[in-house]
Amino acid sequence: MSQPWRILVVDDEPDLEPLVLQRMRRQIRGGKYQFEFAGNGLEALEKLRADDSIDLVLSDINMPQMDGLTLLSQLSSLDSDLRAVIISAYGDMGNIRTAMNRGAFDFVTKPVDFDDLQITIERTVEHLRQWREATASRDKLVTLQNELDIASNVQQSILPDDFPATAKYEINAHMVPARNVGGDFYDFVSVPDDRMFATVADVSDKGIPAALFMMSSRTALKGAAIGTGSPREALIEANRVLQADNPTLMFVTVIMAVYDPHSGEVTYSGAGHDPPVVIHTDGTAAQMPTTGGIALGIAPEQIFSAALKENTVSLSPGETLIMYTDGVSEAMNVDKEEFGTQRLLELFRGKPPQNAEDAMTAIFDAVAEFAGEAPASDDITCLALHRSAAP
Incomplete structure (x- = not known):
């Protein structure tokens, strides 16, 4: 059985942790996802530095001590394979644009629709899976067609x-x-x-x-x-x-x-x-x-x-x-x-x-x-x- 995708949720709202665990209970019991939690960006960085097996960071923007946008700017120095999804206020194009420029793969808006969140997470981890396969295969590429096949798989994974x-x-x-x-x-x-x-x-x-x-x-x-x-x-x-x-x-x-x-x-x-x-x-x-x-x-x-x-x-x-x-x-x-x-x-x-x-x-x-x-x-x-x- 494959290992669960490990997701770090970063948010200072204490009610979010039990809500995520309750709404994602089927995926957790089925071994698809494993969730970790942090209350702000500093705490999240500590967890990420101590544990390099985390695959995805799901972060709010507005938090004490270190906000989500600052956290995003630090992630690239930790792990190039790490993907980030930002939770943004509806219509907040300024923060969404900044998050994209700092490497966010996708975003969801508040109030969080858990059906939309689940689709976003699935799309993100599928892209990450395809990307890791492409990276692992890159040294073995012998023809241009191999590279194009990888590009096609990455392309299809987010549709x-x-x-x-x-x-x-x-x-x-x-x-x-x-x-x-x-x-x-x-x-x-x-x-x-x-x-x-x-x-x-x-x-x-x-x-x-x-x-x-x-x-x-x-x-x-x-x-x-x-x-x-x-x-x-x-x-x-x-x-x-x-x-x-x-x-x-x-x-x-x-x-x-x-x-x-x-x-x-x-x-x-x-x-x-x-x-x-x-x-x-x-x-x-x-x-x-x-x-x-x-x-x-x-x-x-x-x-x-x-x-x-x-x-x-x-x-x-x-x-x-x-x-x-x-x-x-x-x-x-x-x-x-x-x-x-x-x-x-x-x-x-x-x-x-x-x-x-x-x-x-x-x-x-x-x-x-x-x-x-x-x-x-x-x-x-x-x-x-x-x-x-x-x-």
């Missing part, structure tokens, strides 16, 4: 697979990595007013550098979505974070949308990315107007924000919104012919998807059939948001 499904809407998404790993990803995050942010993105370059930049981009976009409430403002904020520390000049194209399940409105903004497609209830489809914009990570804020717009469309009951990377439209067959946007628009004519999963299945099957034996040249990523038909 969410617990898709939202409510009486009003549902989301489904999928990413098929190419042999040459790029850095596609998708993500979604809900905010307290019931709106749901959804993101599809494509990082430049290949291999492990792209996978690492993908992780930074995902965290920046998630934090910006929670902290701003607007796709355009979220992209501006994420660009500010990524462009401030990007010596390799990597970039990421993004389409971000926020869906209001009460009105059916979708507001979206794109940074150098194709706009979404809406599939109507009769199976016809239309590509939404572009919002301009340039890729994240390379342009200063004034230039980036001036080029970026936002658009709002209404999603009727039974309609489906599709967000995708150019791995879909630019997928090629053996004759070097591209799948193209028009094939995507014609795909559902007369046979509209009944739910988000149906839409995903149809798109990936169609692209695979079109490509045939041709090798994939890029990741293929797609996300579907389906508004439930009115009862």
Whole structure:
């Protein structure tokens, strides 16, 4: 049996320890997690220096003696394998940005939703497991393909697979990595007013550098979505974070949308990315107007924000919104012919998807059939948001 993941919880609230132990009792009894506790950053550092087997630090920000941000700045000197997740006040972009710059892998917001916390912990330790395997294998790499396989595993480890499904809407998404790993990803995050942010993105370059930049981009976009409430403002904020520390000049194209399940409105903004497609209830489809914009990570804020717009469309009951990377439209067959946007628009004519999963299945099957034996040249990523038909 494998050893449990060891998690150090750092918080000065005395009620948190029994609450964590009670809410995580199944994972503790099953040997999946083992928890340690510290009341502040100084106490946490003492524990970490005395015990190098701790895998993950889950820390509050505001604590006496040493706060969480100061603690974060000390962790890199202890163990490069250690991962940190920060607990932040909702919408506190200043502290979230600082935490990211100091190496936080992810964050959760107060009041803590333990379901969300469990998903975050699982995603973090899975990434750590993949990263350790990659590190252990690095000396044994004999071909570039080995490195690309590792990058693909790291990439896949952080993609969410617990898709939202409510009486009003549902989301489904999928990413098929190419042999040459790029850095596609998708993500979604809900905010307290019931709106749901959804993101599809494509990082430049290949291999492990792209996978690492993908992780930074995902965290920046998630934090910006929670902290701003607007796709355009979220992209501006994420660009500010990524462009401030990007010596390799990597970039990421993004389409971000926020869906209001009460009105059916979708507001979206794109940074150098194709706009979404809406599939109507009769199976016809239309590509939404572009919002301009340039890729994240390379342009200063004034230039980036001036080029970026936002658009709002209404999603009727039974309609489906599709967000995708150019791995879909630019997928090629053996004759070097591209799948193209028009094939995507014609795909559902007369046979509209009944739910988000149906839409995903149809798109990936169609692209695979079109490509045939041709090798994939890029990741293929797609996300579907389906508004439930009115009862």
